[in-house]
Amino acid sequence: MGKLLDKIEIPQDRYEVRLSGSGGQGMILAAVILGEAIGGGDGRNVVQSQSYGPEARGGASKSDVVISSNEIYYPKAMKLDMLLAMTQESMDKYYEDLKEGGTLIIDSTLVTHVPTENYYGLPFTRLAREEAGHVMVANVIALAAIGAITGVVSREALTESVLSRAPRGTEEKNRKAVEIGWREGLKLKK
Amino acid sequence: MAEHKRKLMQGNIACVQGAIYAGMRFFAGYPITPSTEVAEGSARELPKIGGRFIQMEDEIASIAAVIAASVTGKKSMTATSGPGFSLMLENIGYAYITETPCVIVNVQRGGPSTGLPTKVSQSDTMQARWGTHGDYTAIAVAPSSVGDTITETIRAFNLAERFRTPVTILLDEVIGHMREMVTLPEPGQYPILDRVKPTVPPDKFEPFAMTANLVSPMPAYGEGYRYNVTGLTHDTMGFATNRADEIWPKLDKLKNKIEHYTDEIAKLRVEMMDDAEIAYISYGTVARTSLQAASIARTAGVKVGSIQLYTIWPFPDKQLLELCARCKKVIVGELNMGQIVHEVKRVLPRDIEVHTVQRYDGEILTPLQLLKKLEEVM
Structure with missing residues (x-):
């Protein structure tokens, strides 16, 4: 028998997303919102997992969402279909996990060096601060842009999922964040 | 019913839901990553159904x-991680010898000591079997x-x-x-077992009586x-003894009441x-990596x-012996320096090669790691 690793086929029935940034940017919450929006919508299977340090703020933070119509065996990403990088550190750390032709989306406010021409850059943090009224909703703006660019989740399902997780009194800011992200994402898609 | 809709749920919260479905009405614990959500979920859910949640001063308490709540008749649970499990072990031994049913959840993280609070591990597998001192048989x-x-x-x-025994859930x-x-699950979907209560009058009651299945009926305090x-x-009356003809049967009871039913307890x-x-032989998270690796290898x-x-x-x-009867080789994957692999080696005949893949850096084994090992041993 020859080399096994040359003969195997990597399963094509999975769509793998990684949301990455630093602790406090809401990457894990964003992944939960995305998972709920997808899993609650059309009955696909979803696994959301995470990796973080003991710090409450700072430190690298990532969360994977694996989506499939079949049973999901390995719960984390094997080769990413989509990577969101909200910091330069996460960009540098996880770019190599993106599959060839995978979708790279970055926060151009904080990520300045991108090792490819083939990516979508939007200033999520700046949009959150200047247009949505709070830096905290940068993660929701990013989610909406992901939805608009990749089609992995519908706008309706995402809005519902965001609002069900939004603390009382922040609904309007969050609704606006989805609007901004979706709008900016569609612009880039053209 | 809306509440039985499919939803995205965290493992620790699923543990709370399963416990409540099974009849848990008491939880005492001390928060520790990565188990804290089990305590949080219990604190949220138990008061709604007339149960009690107490955050204690530490894991020993x-x-x-x-244990005490279980003796009063309430199905009881605690949740912790390695450092807390170590602290609990002396009293877990007390639950073994007093034959008090309870459930201990150990959401494992890297160790020893404070170790890796937010990182995965399976290094408490043997601790769940041999952690407290003395002779007994454990269920995990x-x-x-x-x-x-x-x-x-x-x-x-x-x-x-x-x-009538402590059971450890190794998450x-x-x-x-x-x-x-x-x-x-819907009510009635899974059977729920309750401890057998005595039917004899109180003056004829023998609390640790030798029964046919070695499990003594257990009343609730206050009944x-x-x-x-x-x-x-x-x-058998519950009083201390130094008599060999009473020590032997008591310790054999702790062992045999479980080991005679191994076939029934086994689940694979x-x-x-x-x-x-x-x-591939594995458990917990690694079982998912094994399934992935096996299904990928099948494509070749x-x-x-x-x-x-x-x-x-x-x-x-x-069960393992039967399942491996036609195998030439097995690969045991674990997130530790090798624990269950020793059991596998003990059970399997010498002509079956036992290989291992171990990882203990706080990350899970990947399909690629298991496939590389497969390629190596093929």
């Missing part, structure tokens, strides 16, 4: 409260998904009640914190049956094994399958 189960966590928690309570950081789509509960080795998931010449025509142990203790010797 937590397991003490759990290991789920590998959020859905499993519901059903294995229900099973853990049922085993605890049926055999790990990945399963405890991951979220998956699950549907909560009129008085008896002594002690950590000293005791006679067997996939792609019909024609398999090589088997390799006859490899996956055996997943849901029941870790008592170790399913007979």
